[in-house]
Amino acid sequence: MCTHPQIEQQITFFYTHNLHISTEFSEQMLGLKLWLDQGTCRIYTVSGSGYLEFCCMTIIKSHVPFLLSIYQSEARDLCNHQ
Numbered sequence: 001m002c003t004h005p006q007i008e009q010q011i012t013f014f015y016t017h018n019l020h021i022s023t024e025f026s027e028q029m030l031g032l033k034l035w036l037d038q039g040t041c042r043i044y045t046v047s048g049s050g051y052l053e054f055c056c057m058t059i060i061k062s063h064v065p066f067l068l069s070i071y072q073s074e075a076r077d078l079c080n081h082q
Contacts, residue, residue: 011043011051022054 016022023042026032032044032052041055 009049009051011053013053013055015055015057017057019054019056026052026054 014022019040019042026042026044027034032046034042035045035051036043041053043051043053046052
């Protein structure tokens with residue numbers, strides 16, 4: 001049996017055509033607190049170790065809806081698949 005590492009941090013990326021509207025929605029409707037403003041992307045704290053990032057779609061070459069989640073753990077390869 002494989003023991004999975006504990007997830008210590010998580011960030012989910014959302015892409016938007018209108019960062020201004022996404023900012024208003026995130027801050028005013030959801031009450032999220034801004035953690036980092038990168039100009040074309042804004043990262044919000046959801047929990048102590050969870051974040052949402054909204055990025056302007058103009059920096060993305062593809063116009064296909066896209067969602068990406070990244071998880072961080074200190075553990076390394078605990079599952080030795082042979």
